[in-house]
Amino acid sequence: MTELSSKLQKAFELEEIKDLDAIHTKSYLYQHKKTGAQVLFLSNEDDNKSFTISFRTPPYDDNGIAHIIEHSVLNGSEKYPSKEPFVDLLKGSLNTFLNAMTFSDKTIYPVASRNEKDFENLMAVYLDAVFHPNLYKDPQILMQEGWHYHLENLEDPIIYKGVVYNEMRGAYSQAESELDRLVEKELFPDTVYANNSGGLPEAIPSLTQEKFIDFHTTYYHPSNAKVILYGNLNLEVALTQLDDYFDQYEPETIEFESLEQAPFEQTKEITAYYSVSEDEPTDNRSLINMNWAIGNSFDAQEALAMNILEELLIGSNTAPIKKVLLKSGLGSDVTGGYAAYTFKPIFDITLKDTNPEAQEKVVALVREELERLVKEGIPKKAVQAALNKVAFIFKEATALEGSTPKGIGYAIRLLTAWAYDGSPYDSFNFPQHLEQITKEIDQGYFENLIQKYLLDNQHSTVISLVPKPGLGAQKEADLAKKLQDYKDSLSDSELEDLVAQTQALIERQGRPDSVEDLAKIPHLTITDLEPKAEVYPLNIFEEEQDTFLHSPGFTAGISYITMYFDMRSIPTPLLPATAFLSELLTEVATKSFSEDDLSTEIDFYTGGISTNTTVLVESVKDAIYYPKFTVQGKALTEYVPQLLNLIQEVLLTSKLDSKDKVKEILLNSKASLEMNLNHASHIAAARRLESYYSVPAKYNQFLSGLDYYDYIADLAANLDERLDQFIEDIKQVSQILFTRQGLVTAFVGSEEDFSNYRAVSKDFYASLSGHELDIQPFEVPVEILNEGFKTAQEIQYVAKGYNQLLLGDEFSGSNYVLKNILGLDYLWNTIRVKGGAYGGFDIVNNLGDNIFLSYRDPNLVQTLKNYDDAVAYLENFESSQEDFEKYVIGTFSDLDRPLSVVQKGSIAVNRYLTHVSQEKVQEQRQQVLETTPQDMKNYAPILKKMMDKNALVVIGNSAKIDKDKDVFKNVRNLIK
Secondary structure, three states: OOOOOHHHHHHEEEEEEEEEHHHOEEEEEEEEOOOOOEEEEEEOOOOOEEEEEEEEOOOOOOOOHHHHHHHHOOOOEOOOOOOOHHHHHHHHOOEEEEOOEEOOOEEEEEEEEOOHHHHHHHHHHHHHHHHOEHHHOOOHHHHHHOOEEEOOOOOOOOEEEOHHHHHHHHHOOOHHHHHHHHHHHHHOOOOHHHOOOOOOOOOHHHOOHHHHHHHHHHHOOHHHEEEEEEOOOOHHHHHHHHHHHHOOOOOOOOOOOOOOOOOOOOOEEEEEEEEEOOOOOOOOOEEEEEEEEOOOOOOHHHHHHHHHHHHHHHOOOOOHHHHHHHHOOOOOEEEEEEEOOOOOOEEEEEEEEEOHHHHHHHHHHHHHHHHHHHHHOOOHHHHHHHHHHHHHHHHHHHHOOOOOOHHHHHHHHHHHHHOOOOOOOHHHOHHHHHHHHHHHHHHOHHHHHHHHHHHOOOOEEEEEEEEEEOHHHHHHHHHHHHHHHHHHHOOHHHHHHHHHHHHHHHHHHHOOOOHHHHHOOOOOOHHHOOOOOOOOOOEEEEOOOOEEEEEEOOOOOEEEEEEEEEOOOOOHHHHHHHHHHHHHOOOOOOOOOOHHHHHHHHHHHOOEEEEEEEEEEEEOOOOEEEEEEEEEEEEEHHHHHHHHHHHHHHHHHOOOOOHHHHHHHHHHHHHHHHHHHHHOHHHHHHHHHHOOOOHHHHHHHHHHOHHHHHHHHHHHHOHHHHHHHHHHHHHHHHHHHOEOOOOEEEEEEOHHHHHHHHHHOHHHHHHOEOOOOOOOOOOOOOOOOOEEEEEOOOOEEEEEEEEOHHHOOOOOOHHHHHHHHHHHHHHHHHHHHHOOOOEEEEEEOOOOEEEEEEEOEOOOHHHHHHHHHHHHHHHOOOOOHHHHHHHHHHHHHHHOOOOOHHHHHHHHHHHHHOOOOHHHHHHHHHHHHOOOHHHHHHOHHHHHHHHHOOOEEEEEEHHHHHHOHHHOOEEEEOOO
């Protein structure tokens, strides 16, 4: 690293240099001399540069002030006064990450880009946003992002509206989110953690503009800032940007309340309630949670040990605590573990789908099992397997980049301690911590942790969260009455003022930014783009019986294997049993291993073995698709023989007729599906909509969608009559599937590792059956069902769209630009800004799908109308060449998102299996570059045809769906 200029040496003092060998990084800790702001530079050769600025932001009540400020600072600033520079950056940046996050006691603003110029632009806009936001002079920002009384006409009812308000209405409509809130509140009642940083819907309307400004003034100050810079960046430029802002401030001492909670003298027991619809069942729908306050956030070795203990206790269905609870029949799934996002970390165990009267027995079972583990000792091989698994995860994360850039992942991790002035480095001393833990295993290291933190520790709570039918409806009724009473209390002139205020906000939301303001936002140009699509290499080896695909690349000595078994021989009635088989394998005993021993062997020798079902689609229009049963495994090269032996053991000798185990996994699956349907309702709505017109999407509904959920729920409700036949179905599927015919194996790793795999895998392939494929037809018709799925959630997820290829229109790469324009301009403004939803998206793919989707949306009919009105928006679309270039540049941000070697390999394999050529990829990329504003206008009649098909799905509030039931052909409860 070159020496800093004399100006920066006067501004910043270099306090410490450290070698962080475990992540191949040298760190430099600087302090801004004037304000005390701290800057940590993690220097390495990673070209995916990142910047994160963090502030401690302790909430003083439940009004969501920290969360609403996180949204609001990105709504214009002194140097960049357009209404939403954040959105303008999304439109026209090559960012690899652009977001902001509110934690329980801190707020962070991370950005990343591989392009140096773009990175500097992102830093510039974010720094001005956090230090000089327009929220001081524009109260309409709080109204839009937080809350306001909304009254468009005198005769209308008054409602609350605001992006965060509706976001949190959605968040706290879900039992798991309510439980998370209660854990912190009840475990740390005398600290800021008793308050909800995200905001409770009933408390958000207490937030005033004065409180808003005061909070920002207090905490958004360099003296309260911690900055993490990461990667191969120009440090001179980055520090100069920081100093330009820091130097404007005088140093301040910011007082924080103590985060230490006095330990409890005895465990607290709490019963709380969450809402379900009036006609939803309540039996076996409660959650029982046990949680403990654990140590502090500064001890990195203990944090690592607690993560390993999590794996040992509840990391799989064979882990002792999870196993004893599932075997008890008191519930269907166990979740929880160690979390270090507060000053004192938390360890928790949650039993789902239980009843409140089971609480005493649940607590006793957990305690008895913990006492047994301490007395008898945890089996040494199980401990070593957990250590190996965690070490594997760390090695993999260090070598490969996932969806979150490494620099941002590291920033979040180190802030666990550094936010409270602990060491920013200690969490990266992973190898030393693991070595020390390993040395102490024989002295009862983990048994002592159990005794100290889970048995002797009274700083604990037990929470029973119980379903209460109509609770949400009663809240809605109470809120409506409160708002009506408020309206009744207003004079005619006050009501007219409120209408005027609402209309003024609507006018602001609809008013385009000036050309001058938009021009102030720095952006790249078309010349900064790479016109050539990256080639993901794939070597193909086709032999008489076998096809091997090799994606070469550096994987730090890890071999990644995916086997694709052809599912076309599975009859349609057996598809749900096939999906369930993928959940059952690795969970049941085999010929050589009990279920406990199998889990230990997998963790000891591998990075994991998983099975799944997938549908690879070549054409929706022609219904060409390839259903596959996948088997994935990964291991260090020296353990590949053991990996293959274990895969062979699982596929060919699993004991599939264990009634107790099938029942256990079935209930576990039902609970997981219900959680996913509630937490990712927007995805469920989009996938369901696709199945109205797409044969492969309809096929996939029987493997992972609502049809699969309905099958599992009905089976669980009639298990005594249907279990024997279901087990026979599973066994039949297993006999059909695992044949060498049609098998394709994909390998990601070095040439040497691939050669090793080929040499050691011969016996495995020889062990497979060789029976021919007997292709079965899939004859379930697709039809537009227009379903409304009722839930106790207070908001909606609204999907509408179709497939343009089915209507005779061709797909072009310009559709990706269209996605950027509709998603970040039209839908952002109509669904989020004006409509108050948390999000509005356009899903576009090269199969021809175009689906509009809303997230945590207070509206239903209005959202569908807004979707239809997108046609007129395109008909009248106008854009300067400079503005239009931003949309093209932003499109490349999605096309060129950084990928790991494994992710690239997966894409290459999918393209091979679905016959997508590099020439086609390059053609569509060139079409993106050549897109014009006229192409957007030309798409209007295509979009109109799709909207006129009137295919829609809504998942949302029961009362709202019932009120608008004429929209739907079919209405039902989401959860059975």
